[in-house]
Amino acid sequence: MYQCEDCECFFTDMDVFKTYACVTNQKSPAQSVFSEEGNDTNNNQVWNKAQTQLLIRSYQLLEAKVSQGKLRKKSMWEKISEEMREKGYNFSAEQVSGRWKTLIRAYKNIKAHNAKSGSSLKTYQFENELDEIFAKDPVMTPVKTMSSASQVEESSDDDQMELTKKRSSSEEDSDKNKPPVKKSKSKSGSQQMVQTLQSFIVDQAQREREEAERTERRHEERMQLMRGLVDAIKQSAPQAPTKNRNN
Numbered sequence: 229m230y231q232c233e234d235c236e237c238f239f240t241d242m243d244v245f246k247t248y249a250c251v252t253n254q255k256s257p258a259q260s261v262f263s264e265e266g267n268d269t270n271n272n273q274v275w276n277k278a279q280t281q282l283l284i285r286s287y288q289l290l291e292a293k294v295s296q297g298k299l300r301k302k303s304m305w306e307k308i309s310e311e312m313r314e315k316g317y318n319f320s321a322e323q324v325s326g327r328w329k330t331l332i333r334a335y336k337n338i339k340a341h342n343a344k345s346g347s348s349l350k351t352y353q354f355e356n357e358l359d360e361i362f363a364k365d366p367v368m369t370p371v372k373t374m375s376s377a378s379q380v381e382e383s384s385d386d387d388q389m390e391l392t393k394k395r396s397s398s399e400e401d402s403d404k405n406k407p408p409v410k411k412s413k414s415k416s417g418s419q420q421m422v423q424t425l426q427s428f429i430v431d432q433a434q435r436e437r438e439e440a441e442r443t444e445r446r447h448e449e450r451m452q453l454m455r456g457l458v459d460a461i462k463q464s465a466p467q468a469p470t471k472n473r474n475n
Contacts, residue, residue: 275327277353279317283327284357286311291361331358 275283286308293299299307305321305328312319319327331354338352352358 273319273323275319279312279319280327280331280354281357282312282315282317283308283324284331284354284361287328288361335362 287304290299290304290307294301294304302321305325309319309321309324312324334352335355335358338350338355342349
């Protein structure tokens, strides 16, 4: 498998590769070989920058559903392939998957190279687009390793740290001569439980007293109402005529 360094297009035929005019600079590509070993089956179909960017955008939109288990990865490649055909790019789901693997491999390689301190930084054509997806993925962006110059600088930092520790130790020794400050003893769990129970008992007694007072008031109100009714009935009842004893 042969790859153009400028536009990242792939070729399975050397003759086609040699005569290809790169779409990015309209000149023959540098003679570099990039082995993909079965991961890209484009059958002489090349990927240009616009097609690759469409693939990355489509993946970014669907990847969340795959991570959540709402969409199978195979179905995702089929959807991306269908979308690309709608745009006039005739790539199968297998070709889309192969192109993605190629992008990821190149992205990992460039990140691993740039993570080595002292190495000259290299750029990748689709690095910014892929950073939006994988910038926080430690697998994709390895921790930067130190060169010998960095190790010397770290050694100097260690010496400074050791000096700081010695100063701190000296200050601690001087602090030992000061009278200790008494700290209030924290309450034990049993003491806190006793206080909680006491507070509950007081609150419960208060609620019971208030309820008894409300019951007493309601009883008194009912009794007053009954007495009022009795008085009203007495006043409205006709009085019986008094008999004349002489008759």
